[in-house]
Structure formats: structure tokens, C-alpha cells
Amino acid sequence: MKFKKSWLLLLSFVLMLGILAACSGGNDAGTEPEGEGTETEQPAEGPQKGGTVVGAMDTPPSGQFNPIFYEEAYEANILSFIYEGLLSQDENLNFTPGLAKEWSFNEDNTELTFKLEENVKWHDGEPFTADDVVFTYKMLASPGYIEAGGIRSYFAANLVGYEEFSTGASQDFQGVVKVDDYTVKFVFAQPNVKALADASFTIIPEHIFADIPMADMPAAPESRDAGKIVGTGPFKFTEMVQGEQYVLEKNADYWKGEPYLDSVVWKVVDQAVILGLLETGEIDFVADPNGFQAADFETVDAMPNVEIIEQPDFGYQIMGMMVNHRAAGDKTLDPSKWTVNEKLKDQKVRQAIAYAVDRQAIIDGLLYGRGIVQNSPIATQFEAYDDKNPPQYAYSEDEAKKLLDEAGYKDVDGDGFREDPAGKEWVLNLNYPLGNQIRERSAPIIEEYLEAVGINIDLRQPKEAAAYFEDLDNNAQDWDLYLVGWSLDSTDPDPTGLWDAPAAYNYSRWNNAEADAILKEANTPPEAFDKEYRNGKLSEWQVKFGEDLPALILYAANSLWAHNTRLHGVDVLPYSFLNDTHLWYVTEEE
Amino acid sequence: MIQYLIRRILVFIPMLFALTVIVFALMQAAPGDPFSQKMDPNIDRAIYEKQREALGLNDPIHVQYWRWVTNAVKGDFGDSLIYKGRTVADLIAERFSNTINLGIMTLLITIIVSIPIGIYSARHPYTPLDYGATTFGFLGLATPNFFFGLLAIYVLSIQLGWLPSHGTVSKPGIEGFELFIDKIRHLVLPSLTLGLAGTASYMRYMRSEVLDVLGSDYIRTARAKGMTENTVLYKHTLRNALIPIITLLGFEVGILLGGAVITEGVFQFPGLGTLFITSIGNRDYPVIMAINLMLGFFVLLGNLLADIFYSIVDPRIRYD
Numbered sequence: 001m002k003f004k005k006s007w008l009l010l011l012s013f014v015l016m017l018g019i020l021a022a023c024s025g026g027n028d029a030g031t032e033p034e035g036e037g038t039e040t041e042q043p044a045e046g047p048q049k050g051g052t053v054v055g056a057m058d059t060p061p062s063g064q065f066n067p068i069f070y071e072e073a074y075e076a077n078i079l080s081f082i083y084e085g086l087l088s089q090d091e092n093l094n095f096t097p098g099l100a101k102e103w104s105f106n107e108d109n110t111e112l113t114f115k116l117e118e119n120v121k122w123h124d125g126e127p128f129t130a131d132d133v134v135f136t137y138k139m140l141a142s143p144g145y146i147e148a149g150g151i152r153s154y155f156a157a158n159l160v161g162y163e164e165f166s167t168g169a170s171q172d173f174q175g176v177v178k179v180d181d182y183t184v185k186f187v188f189a190q191p192n193v194k195a196l197a198d199a200s201f202t203i204i205p206e207h208i209f210a211d212i213p214m215a216d217m218p219a220a221p222e223s224r225d226a227g228k229i230v231g232t233g234p235f236k237f238t239e240m241v242q243g244e245q246y247v248l249e250k251n252a253d254y255w256k257g258e259p260y261l262d263s264v265v266w267k268v269v270d271q272a273v274i275l276g277l278l279e280t281g282e283i284d285f286v287a288d289p290n291g292f293q294a295a296d297f298e299t300v301d302a303m304p305n306v307e308i309i310e311q312p313d314f315g316y317q318i319m320g321m322m323v324n325h326r327a328a329g330d331k332t333l334d335p336s337k338w339t340v341n342e343k344l345k346d347q348k349v350r351q352a353i354a355y356a357v358d359r360q361a362i363i364d365g366l367l368y369g370r371g372i373v374q375n376s377p378i379a380t381q382f383e384a385y386d387d388k389n390p391p392q393y394a395y396s397e398d399e400a401k402k403l404l405d406e407a408g409y410k411d412v413d414g415d416g417f418r419e420d421p422a423g424k425e426w427v428l429n430l431n432y433p434l435g436n437q438i439r440e441r442s443a444p445i446i447e448e449y450l451e452a453v454g455i456n457i458d459l460r461q462p463k464e465a466a467a468y469f470e471d472l473d474n475n476a477q478d479w480d481l482y483l484v485g486w487s488l489d490s491t492d493p494d495p496t497g498l499w500d501a502p503a504a505y506n507y508s509r510w511n512n513a514e515a516d517a518i519l520k521e522a523n524t525p526p527e528a529f530d531k532e533y534r535n536g537k538l539s540e541w542q543v544k545f546g547e548d549l550p551a552l553i554l555y556a557a558n559s560l561w562a563h564n565t566r567l568h569g570v571d572v573l574p575y576s577f578l579n580d581t582h583l584w585y586v587t588e589e590e
Numbered sequence: 591m592i593q594y595l596i597r598r599i600l601v602f603i604p605m606l607f608a609l610t611v612i613v614f615a616l617m618q619a620a621p622g623d624p625f626s627q628k629m630d631p632n633i634d635r636a637i638y639e640k641q642r643e644a645l646g647l648n649d650p651i652h653v654q655y656w657r658w659v660t661n662a663v664k665g666d667f668g669d670s671l672i673y674k675g676r677t678v679a680d681l682i683a684e685r686f687s688n689t690i691n692l693g694i695m696t697l698l699i700t701i702i703v704s705i706p707i708g709i710y711s712a713r714h715p716y717t718p719l720d721y722g723a724t725t726f727g728f729l730g731l732a733t734p735n736f737f738f739g740l741l742a743i744y745v746l747s748i749q750l751g752w753l754p755s756h757g758t759v760s761k762p763g764i765e766g767f768e769l770f771i772d773k774i775r776h777l778v779l780p781s782l783t784l785g786l787a788g789t790a791s792y793m794r795y796m797r798s799e800v801l802d803v804l805g806s807d808y809i810r811t812a813r814a815k816g817m818t819e820n821t822v823l824y825k826h827t828l829r830n831a832l833i834p835i836i837t838l839l840g841f842e843v844g845i846l847l848g849g850a851v852i853t854e855g856v857f858q859f860p861g862l863g864t865l866f867i868t869s870i871g872n873r874d875y876p877v878i879m880a881i882n883l884m885l886g887f888f889v890l891l892g893n894l895l896a897d898i899f900y901s902i903v904d905p906r907i908r909y910d
Contacts, residue, residue: 149675218675270856467621470621
């Protein structure tokens with residue numbers, strides 16, 4: 001009996017090892033080339049008709065498919081097949097024709113007139129006209145739009161008469177005017193540098209939504225149900241299993257030409273499973289918003305049937321440095337009420353912090369090198385991004401120490417940490433939120449780098465996002481350093497919304513009159529219409545930002561997208577994988 | 591019995607009421623609201639302030655609570671703050687059927703596997719099969735759900751292609767028997783994953799309970815009377831051994847209905863668990879409240895059912 005017992009234990013242990021070995025063995029086998037994959041690089045002939053492509057996203061869309069009400073990137077994935085705007089953007093982020101074929105400004109740049117494509121039909125066969133454009137912008141400006149849950153009013157806010165119309169003081173909206181069926185005029189209250197960006201909003205059909213009261217619009221079937229949603233795009237939204245699958249079928253009457261594919265299916269698959277299915281071919285592509293993880297790059301790269309697309313993302317992670325603090329309870333954005341943060345008020349200290357953090361090492365270690373060091377808070381894809389003139393802050397412990405010494409921050413009591421110039425204890429509080437694993441892991445690394453140059457860091461317990469951002473907004477009086485990530489708009493490089501002194505998201509409460517003045521000039525017509533002038537001003541501003549340093553830009557992770565090699569015609573844009581999807585086609589290798 | 595049932599159900603009301611008060615208070619005490627993490631540099635924060643006002647989030651807590659209660663009593667659980675344009679009832683209904691299916695399937699697997707093996711192990715202790723079951727039990731308890739789930743997906747779905755790896759159906763538009771089979775196929779991996787720990791632990795409980803009962807005096811008496819082994823086992827032992835198991839299963843019902851966040855996540859199975867967690871993260875108050883209320887109700891109901899089953903398996907237990 002005794003013998004039998006131990007024998008059995010041993011047996012079960014061996015069995016368990018066997019199972020584990022089988023798993024890892026299977027893994028190896030999986031990454032081996034399967035022969036047929038490599039020969040599909042070049043299709044034998046041109047585009048072929050037919051076929052279905054399956055895309056994956058790792059989070060279910062919340063289910064709001066009305067362009068004026070949706071908020072998330074997951075809905076955007078689906079909507080970009082269905083709806084279109086007057087304008088699109090090319091690989092250099094210049095505006096290109098969409099539903100509008102040409103446009104012109106009047107002399108003082110207050111009026112923008114579009115000529116629309118004339119043979120465009122909605123999915124239900126109704127013609128697309130200037131009325132739809134007028135209707136869409138009227139909806140964005142309507143009273144009750146914000147209360148109903150809409151957040152895109154900024155597209156209409158620069159149009160003439162927006163205030164009066166949106167508050168109900170006027171019944172008549174003259175911001176967007178129909179000239180004739182295929183000509184529409186945008187009238188701005190002031191000459192508007194971002195006029196084209198403002199006019200690029202997705203157009204919704206008037207004949208579908210005209211009779212639905214604003215308050216009921218988000219819940220209307222026309223905003224939510226597959227089969228009821230009507231756009232002008234290359235695919236129609238025909239069926240769905242809420243939270244799981246979204247089926248788009250080709251719009252044979254698409255105005256740019258019938259799509260090659262019969263259908264596109266979006267499936268919701270857990271991040272951990274996506275790569276396995278990509279390899280088996282059950283899904284064909286994974287792209288925005290999360291793509292795949294940098295840690296999996298080698299695995300995906302080794303898949304013979306999968307092609308990777310890697311490009312910079314529109315966004316970055318920063319470590320903000322609070323140069324000023326809002327008074328407790330002060331919800332206004334009035335810089336004159338702020339108090340200076342004594343602990344970080346010296347520019348040299350902030351520069352020392354920048355030198356002390358080895359950002360490339362963070363990218364190499366946490367992002368497996370799939371990211372870039374960025375020295376200005378404008379997305380690198382814009383021509384306005386200046387990578388030469390702003391200070392580069394290449395990692396240098398010595399430089400950091402030198403600057404701190406110069407600023408008078410020295411270790412006087414011999415505890416290994418520097419004291420402030422008055423000889424008092426100097427501790428910087430570093431706060432960070434949960435929700436982004438790489439950012440979470442970067443916090444203690446940053447702490448180490450800063451402590452290596454003698455800065456005493458109090459690394460606070462991370463907080464759940466909802467709590468963290470509320471505190472960042474209202475209760476950050478004792479914060480010094482904070483981590484946050486920004487996703488940037490692809491339509492315009494203007495950083496005013498993040499870094500102008502009274503901007504709500506200027507959490508560093510950076511108040512630099514010179515920088516603000518330059519920023520203002522960069523956006524003031526008529527000079528600002530000259531792209532070179534504007535980029536020059538933005539460059540000046542980037543230098544100011546870099547010198548004064550209200551935040552250290554830690555890294556900009558690359559977008560990592562992947563698609564099966566049987567999918568052809570993929571022509572990505574800097575901001576999206578989904579471009580000219582009517583030209584996508586598949587070749588079957590079976 | 592009927593009177594007892596009515597009494598028990600009436601007790602539900604104050605308990606659920608207390609539950610909603612506590613949950614509402616806790617939720618309001620938690621920092622942040624549905625808008626605090628929405629950050630888009632293009633969007634003026636005044637817009638969110640307007641929306642807060644429109645949703646009544648700026649009202650005093652007791653006003654908000656009263657509004658919620660009065661509507662809830664009328665069966666109106668409000669609109670989700672995050673899933674724009676969707677009512678809470680609609681959101682929960684959509685997820686609830688999935689969760690129920692998963693729960694039933696899991697419970698079936700748990701009971702069908704664990705009870706017979708438990709009984710066998712107890713009747714034939716210290717045999718190879720008993721050791722096998724014990725080993726399986728410990729492995730099952732020690733394996734984290736997400737690991738087993740991913741392993742199952744990797745082997746059974748990706749490598750062998752036998753079973754689907756995600757979702758509840760393969761495509762929209764299928765009906766009838768085909769849909770039924772398709773749904774079952776989609777349930778197999780998640781319910782195996784979810785049922786693994788339960789199966790393992792019930793097996794252990796069952797084994798020790800049966801062993802316990804088999805050693806008791808009345809079993810010896812029964813055997814002494816010359817009863818057959820089967821009568822001893824199924825008539826005397828099993829009934830007594832099942833009582834604690836039923837208590838546990840009563841709780842299990844509530845837990846299974848609460849959804850299984852991790853398992854649902856791995857299989858992207860749209861159940862209540864993931865809805866609950868995302869709602870908490872987003873501070874989607876109406877959804878949190880409704881799910882809480884529902885879970886509270888089902889935990890109470892599960893316990894009530896357990897009490898009723900006691901009286902069936904043990905005639906000495908009577909409710910008057």
C-alpha cells in the first residue's frame with residue numbers, strides 16, 4: 001500500500017509534466033512555417049471579387065452607431081466602413097476630397113464653400129445632397145444636443161450664430177448654408193485656421209433623422225440597430241450579435257466603385273486569443289485602437305501568413321511637472337489664482353529631471369524598442385513637429401546632477417538625497433493611474449532614475465482611473481509629478497487644448513506668457529493661413545515648451561497592426577488602418 | 591410551508607432595500623464619476639458639466655437615491671450613462687440570458703462530474719482512482735481560471751479546431767436547432783473553465799461527507815439490519831451527505847449569476863460579470879445599482895431554494 005501510494009503520486013507528477021511539455025511543444029510547432037504561407041505575397045492576377053475579411057477588436061463597442069453620439073474607438077472601427085465626411089486626410093495629413101470634390105475660401109477666410117459629389121447615394125437609395133450637410137451641422141449645434149449626450153459640438157462651435165442657435169435664442173442656424181443641391185457654404189464667425197478640420201465631420205442622412213427628436217436620437221433604432229443604419233460608405237451594416245460580432249456587407253452602389261469584398265466582419269476577441277486566431281487565419285487583421293502588444297512582436301513576425309504594419313501613434317505618455325497649483329476647490333481656470341509650486345519652480349530642476357530619466361531605456365525595456373523618444377508635445381506625423389530645435393535632453397546623469405547643484409539643491413545632511421536651497425527636506429510626490437500596464441511599470445523605474453541623481457521621490461500608490469483623474473482635476477494640491485497619456489487629434493497640430501495656460505487639461509498649470517503669446521499668433525489669421533508661418537510659430541512654441549518643461553514626454557509607443565497576407569489593397573494612413581476599404585481584396589490560397 | 595415561503599420572501603424586501611442604500615452610498619463615496627476620466631483636448635469640460643447637470647449627478651445624494659428608488663419600484667432602472675441610448679433593463683436582459691446559460695451549463699458539469707466521483711472516491715478510498723481524483727481535485731483548485739481557459743482555447747480551439755474560442759454564437763442569423771447546437775458548442779469551453787474549480791471542490795466535499803456518514807452509527811445499524819449496500823448508500827448515506835452540498839450550491843447559484851469576470855473576459859463571452867466590472871470602472875451608476883439588486887435577489891433566492899431542498903432530502907427538517 002505504502003509503495004503504491006508514492007508510485008501513484010509520482011505517476012501523476014510525471015503526467016502533469018507531460019501536459020506542460022506538450023503545451024510548450026505545441027507552441028513551437030505553431031510558429032513553424034506551414035509551407036503555403038510564403039508564396040502568397042504577390043497575387044497572381046489583379047484584384048479579385050468576393051470573399052470576407054474578419055477583423056478583431058479586444059473590447060466590445062458600447063453599441064452607439066450614430067456618428068454624432070458615439071465616443072469610442074471601437075464604434076469608430078465599424079463606423080468608418082459605413083459613414084463618410086466631406087473631407088478625408090492623406091498620408092501627409094493634408095485634407096483631401098471626400099464627399100466634397102472641391103472647396104474654396106472667400107477673401108477674408110470666413111466662408112468655405114464646398115462642391116459636393118453628385119452621384120452619391122445613401123444606403124437606402126436616397127441621393128446625398130447639401131441638405132444632409134446642413135442638417136448634420138445643425139444637429140451638432142442644436143439646443144439639447146449636449147444634454148442628450150453629444151460631445152462633438154466643437155465641430156460647429158466656430159460657425160456663425162452657434163451661440164444663439166445652441167442656446168435656443170435663435171431658431172435659425174446660418175452657420176452652414178445650402179447654396180444649391182450640391183454646393184454648401186460654411187460661414188465662420190471669425191476667420192478660422194482650422195476651418196477644414198471643422199468641416200470634416202461625418203455626415204448623417206437628413207431623411208432618416210429629421211423626424212427624431214434630439215433627446216430620443218441616441219436610443220433610436222437608426223442610431224443603434226444593424227440594418228437600420230444608413231450611411232454613404234463602401235459597406236452597409238447589416239447584422240450584429242451585440243457585444244460579439246458586427247457584419248458589414250458591401251454597398252454595390254458605392255460611389256467610388258463597387259467594393260471587391262463581399263463582407264467585412266468584426267469579431268470581439270480577447271487580446272490573449274487574437275494572435276492565435278490570426279495565425280490560424282480565423283481573423284484577418286487587428287488594428288486600432290490597441291493592435292497587438294510590443295512584447296508579441298517576435299511571435300507575430302514569425303507567422304508566415306501575417307504581415308505587420310508598424311508606425312508612430314498619435315499620442316504619447318508624459319510625466320507632467322506641476323509648476324503651479326490650483327487652489328483647493330477652485331474649479332475656474334484662472335491662472336491669476338494659482339500658487340507657485342515651490343518644489344518645482346526652478347526651471348533648472350525640471351531640466352535636471354528630464355536629463356535624469358533614460359527614456360530610450362524605458363522604450364527598449366518596456367516597449368521592446370517599439371516606440372520613439374519625442375521632445376515636443378506635437379504629434380510627430382505633422383509637419384509642424386520640430387525634432388531639431390527643442391532641447392533633446394539625452395540621458396545624462398552628470399548633466400542632471402550639475403543642473404541640480406547649480407540650482408542649489410544639494411545633499412547637506414548626507415542622507416543621499418538633496419535638500420532644497422534653504423537646506424530643508426525636498427521630496428517630490430509622483431502620482432500615477434492604473435489602466436495602462438506599461439505606464440504602471442514605468443513609474444517605479446522613473447523613481448529609480450530620479451533617486452539616482454539624489455531626488456527624493458515619494459511614489460504614491462497608483463489609483464484607479466476614475467479616481468485618479470478626478471484628483472488630478474481638483475485635488476492635486478500636493479502633487480508634483482504625474483503620469484498621464486494623451487491621444488492626439490490627427491486633423492490639426494494645435495496644442496492649445498493641452499498646454500495653453502487656461503486649458504483644462506493643462507494639469508501642470510503651466511503659465512508662460514511668452515509661450516501662450518506665440519501659440520496665439522500661430523492660430524491668428526490671416527498670417528496663420530500661411531502654413532510655413534504657422535509651423536514656424538509652432539516651432540518657436542515647441543522650443544519654449546522644451547526649455548520651460550512643464551512636462552517630460554516619456555515615450556510615444558508605435559501602433560502595431562497586423563493582417564493576413566491573403567488580404568491585399570491595405571493602404572494605411574498615419575491615423576488609421578481603415579482606408580479605401582472598397583479596394584481591399586482577398587486571394588484564397590487553399 | 592407556503593406561509594414559511596411567504597414569510598421568507600417578505601424578508602427579502604427590507605434586505606434588498608438595505609442593500610441598495612449601502613451600495614448607493616458607497617458608490618457615491620467613491621471618487622470620480624462617469625465623466626471624470628473622459629479627456630479629449632478638443633472638448634470643453636463645460637460640456638461634461640452640462641451633461642452631469644442633465645443627468646442629475648449634481649443633485650444631493652438623497653435626491654438621487656430617492657429618484658432611483660421610485661423609478662426602480664416602477665420597474666424603470668433608467669438609462670446607462672456609458673452605453674448611450676440603452677436602458678439598463680435592455681443591457682442586463684441581453685447579458686442575463688448568456689449568464690444563465692453559462693451558469694446552468696457550469697452547474698450541470700459541476701454536479702454531474704463531482705458527485706459521482708466524490709461518491710466513488712469515498713466508497714473506494716485509497717484506490718488508484720481515488721488518488722487520481724484527488725490529484726485532479728488539487729490541480730483543479732490550483733489552476734487559475736484564465737490559465738485553464740487559455741490552455742483550453744489553445745489546445746481545443748486553435749490547435750485542434752474542435753470548439754469555438756470566443757463569443758456565444760458563430761454568426762448572426764442562424765436559428766432553431768442549429769442555433770441551439772451552436773450555442774452549446776460555444777458554452778463548452780467557458781463552462782468547463784468556470785466549472786473546474788467548483789467541480790474539484792465539490793468532489794472533495796462529497797468524498798469527505800460520504801466518508802463521514804459511512805462511518806456513523808446509523809449506517810452501521812442499517813448494515814446490521816442486513817440492508818444491501820446500494821440501499822445503505824443511496825437511501826441513507828447520500829441523503830445525509832448532500833445536505834451541506836446543497837447549502838454550498840445555494841451560494842453557488844448566486845455566484846454563477848454574478849458572472850465570471852475572468853472567464854468571460856478570456857472567451858469574450860458577453861455576460862453580466864464583464865458588464866458589472868466595466869460599469870464599476872466607468873461609474874455607470876444605474877447599471878451598477880441594477881446588477882447589485884439583481885445579484886442580491888438571487889443570492890437570497892439561492893439560499894431559499896437550498897432551504898427548501900433540505901426539507902426534501904431530510905424529512906426531519908420541516909418549515910412551518
